[in-house]
Amino acid sequence: MLGVSMNGLIQVMDPMTFGLLFLGTVIGLLVGALPGVGGRNALAILLPYTFVLKPATGIAMMVGLMAAVNTGDSITAILFGIPGSSGPSATVMDGYPMAKRGEAGRALGAAFMSSMIGGIFGALVLAVAVPVLRPLVLTFGTPEMFMFAIMGISMVVVISGKALVKGFIAGGLGLLLGAVGTNPQSGVDRWTFGLPYLWEGVPLVAVFLGMWTLPEVVEWAIKGTSMAVDSSGTETGMWEGCKDTFRNWGLVLRCSAIGTWIGFLPGLGATVSEWISYGHAVQSSKDRGRFGKGDVRGVVAPESANNAKTGGSLIPTLAFGVPGTGSMALILAALMVHGLTPGPDMLTKHLDFVFALVWAVAIANIIATGVCLFTTRQIAAIIRMPPYILVPMILVLIAVGSLEVTNQWEDLIFMLGFGVLGWILKLAKWPAMPAMLGLVLGPIAENNLYLATSIHGFSWLRRPIVLLIMVFILISTIYSMQRVRLSKRRSLEHVHQQK
Amino acid sequence: MYISRNKLPVILSLVALGLAGVAILTARHWPREAGLFPLAIAVPVCLLAIVEVVRELKFSKGKTEVTEREYDPILKDDLDDLPLEFVFRRSVILFSWIGGLVLASWLIGVSVALPLFCCFYALVQNYRKWLTALIFGLSIWVFLFILFRIVLPTTWPEPLIMHLLSR
Numbered sequence: 001m002l003g004v005s006m007n008g009l010i011q012v013m014d015p016m017t018f019g020l021l022f023l024g025t026v027i028g029l030l031v032g033a034l035p036g037v038g039g040r041n042a043l044a045i046l047l048p049y050t051f052v053l054k055p056a057t058g059i060a061m062m063v064g065l066m067a068a069v070n071t072g073d074s075i076t077a078i079l080f081g082i083p084g085s086s087g088p089s090a091t092v093m094d095g096y097p098m099a100k101r102g103e104a105g106r107a108l109g110a111a112f113m114s115s116m117i118g119g120i121f122g123a124l125v126l127a128v129a130v131p132v133l134r135p136l137v138l139t140f141g142t143p144e145m146f147m148f149a150i151m152g153i154s155m156v157v158v159i160s161g162k163a164l165v166k167g168f169i170a171g172g173l174g175l176l177l178g179a180v181g182t183n184p185q186s187g188v189d190r191w192t193f194g195l196p197y198l199w200e201g202v203p204l205v206a207v208f209l210g211m212w213t214l215p216e217v218v219e220w221a222i223k224g225t226s227m228a229v230d231s232s233g234t235e236t237g238m239w240e241g242c243k244d245t246f247r248n249w250g251l252v253l254r255c256s257a258i259g260t261w262i263g264f265l266p267g268l269g270a271t272v273s274e275w276i277s278y279g280h281a282v283q284s285s286k287d288r289g290r291f292g293k294g295d296v297r298g299v300v301a302p303e304s305a306n307n308a309k310t311g312g313s314l315i316p317t318l319a320f321g322v323p324g325t326g327s328m329a330l331i332l333a334a335l336m337v338h339g340l341t342p343g344p345d346m347l348t349k350h351l352d353f354v355f356a357l358v359w360a361v362a363i364a365n366i367i368a369t370g371v372c373l374f375t376t377r378q379i380a381a382i383i384r385m386p387p388y389i390l391v392p393m394i395l396v397l398i399a400v401g402s403l404e405v406t407n408q409w410e411d412l413i414f415m416l417g418f419g420v421l422g423w424i425l426k427l428a429k430w431p432a433m434p435a436m437l438g439l440v441l442g443p444i445a446e447n448n449l450y451l452a453t454s455i456h457g458f459s460w461l462r463r464p465i466v467l468l469i470m471v472f473i474l475i476s477t478i479y480s481m482q483r484v485r486l487s488k489r490r491s492l493e494h495v496h497q498q499k
Numbered sequence: 500m501y502i503s504r505n506k507l508p509v510i511l512s513l514v515a516l517g518l519a520g521v522a523i524l525t526a527r528h529w530p531r532e533a534g535l536f537p538l539a540i541a542v543p544v545c546l547l548a549i550v551e552v553v554r555e556l557k558f559s560k561g562k563t564e565v566t567e568r569e570y571d572p573i574l575k576d577d578l579d580d581l582p583l584e585f586v587f588r589r590s591v592i593l594f595s596w597i598g599g600l601v602l603a604s605w606l607i608g609v610s611v612a613l614p615l616f617c618c619f620y621a622l623v624q625n626y627r628k629w630l631t632a633l634i635f636g637l638s639i640w641v642f643l644f645i646l647f648r649i650v651l652p653t654t655w656p657e658p659l660i661m662h663l664l665s666r
Binding site: 165166168169172173175176179183185186188190191214218221222223388389391392393395396399400403407408409412413415416419420423424425427428429430442445446449450 | 507508510511512515518519522525526529530532533536537540541543544547548550551554581585586589590593594597598600601604605609613616617620621624625627635639643647654655656
């Protein structure tokens with residue numbers, strides 16, 4: 001096994017392969033940092049160019065790009081509260097408040113370092129898991145997928161803070177918004193108002209950019225100040241952020257394991273892994289009151305999970321030919337073009353190729369982190385730019401990003417409409433994030449619920465793994481609610497005492 | 500003319516209640532496959548919205564002097580210190596700019612509207628000099644051109660003006 005692993009490393013260290021892996025990683029970082037491009041689009045553009053390369057070279061380049069997108073995503077999430085293209089990123093919950101407080105460097109350092117560890121963890125799991133996990137994946141069906149989506153949705157409790165009822169209402173409205181469009185099971189148009197544009201549902205990226213990012217931009221513009229309230233520690237906190245990752249090594253490893261596992265399950269996506277990890281970080285901490293206000297653990301947890309996901313999602317793609325995401329479908333296409341059929345052959349005839357990919361994922365994460373750490377000073381300096389430059393620049397990115405998915409004028413109208421709504425929610429102190437979480441996870445939950453009920457009737461409710469997840473969700477939700485009530489009571493008592 | 504900060508949450512709760520109510524009424528007429536999920540969500544949302552309306556009405560009557568909102572750093576932000584009239588006026592101006600950007604994109608195209616927006620925003624909204632505004636707009640155009648035309652050949656929707664000219 002060691003010999004095969006070394007063969008894989010030799011393939012990756014070939015100057016041509018390493019050079020293109022480096023290039024793919026840098027492209028991935030840029031793509032991740034620029035809303036509006038999207039990792040999947042960049043992979044699709046790259047795909048034809050890889051056909052002329054050797055399989056290990058071409059696919060290593062694609063894997064490098066994919067592995068780095070999540071690291072690049074964290075830059076805009078932390079500095080501007082602009083999420084990644086995959087959906088509401090949990091990193092904004094604490095990373096963005098840290099940047100506002102003048103700790104952008106620390107948040108970025110923590111994000112990059114935890115991304116690297118998560119990515120390497122995912123690669124290691126990929127190396128050992130392919131032969132071992134095959135029977136496990138077969139035990140996971142649509143009922144378990146539904147329960148995982150519900151677990152993601154249950155994070156509403158965690159992210160609503162003390163505005164729990166409002167959070168539930170917003171989350172519910174997000175789920176209803178996610179139901180807009182043609183129902184694939186019955187063909188009924190739900191709340192489309194006769195508009196073909198809405199047949200495929202509301203445009204997720206445009207809604208998210210409007211509802212979350214636009215209100216933040218409007219706030220800077222109104223206040224007329226630069227983004228960071230205190231920018232003194234912006235450039236110096238990077239190493240502190242790196243140290244934070246190692247101070248919370250247990251959390252990083254646990255969240256990496258969560259990310260790898262979610263990546264391993266097809267169809268759940270980065271958003272679920274990020275939010276479950278974020279929820280885990282909150283629930284497992286003794287002083288949860290700091291989350292949402294700029295706690296570095298709120299950055300470390302989702303970042304380690306989303307990078308670990310890449311290694312995890314390669315497992316079903318390589319071993320069973322089941323691509324869990326759109327990006328993995330493109331990797332699968334590249335494999336097929338190169339005459340590599342996923343399945344048992346991958347574990348026998350092409351094992352050195354699998355190990356080359358494992359090394360590619362690990363090395364890409366190291367390159368991405370290295371590049372980011374060396375440029376953190378320059379990146380973090382952006383937030384000190386005057387608002388008359390920053391506000392229109394971010395509005396340009398928001399407008400371009402909104403057009404990313406459907407590329408229709410309606411995207412911009414939705415962005416604007418939801419921007420107004422997001423602003424009203426902000427003024428009224430309603431949490432907007434639960435609505436977006438509901439919007440992303442609603443369709444996944446509904447689709448899996450329908451399939452589970454059609455295939456198994458209601459007997460799926462008695463499946464052991466389903467029951468286990470159900471009990472876990474119930475306990476963690478009740479526990480979180482109790483802690484919210486306690487902290488609410490304590491803060492009111494404290495205020496009364498002060499008076 | 501302005502809605503007070505206390506009334507805004509009540510209005511939002513009422514809107515949520517209305518939306519959930521409409522969702523229940525419409526979902527009842529759909530086949531089971533299409534209606535079950537929206538109904539299962541809308542009913543609890545409706546109940547929670549009622550709870551929230553009652554809670555907010557209690558707060559707005561001033562029965563509780565100390566609310567957690569006033570002392571929670573998550574819920575409190577810098578905007579609270581600004582007069583609502585000022586926030587409202589600036590919000591209208593900002594959203595008008597964004598609305599103008601959307602309208603201009605539709606009329607003359609994204610690749611022209613975005614640099615123009617940056618140029619005029621710097622010139623009119625922030626009182627910059629013509630030259631500064633022009634350089635700013637031009638740099639945005641160069642950035643968009645390099646990224647979305649040369650590196651990633653992206654096709655944005657056709658503007659109305661092109662549609663009219665091609666007739």
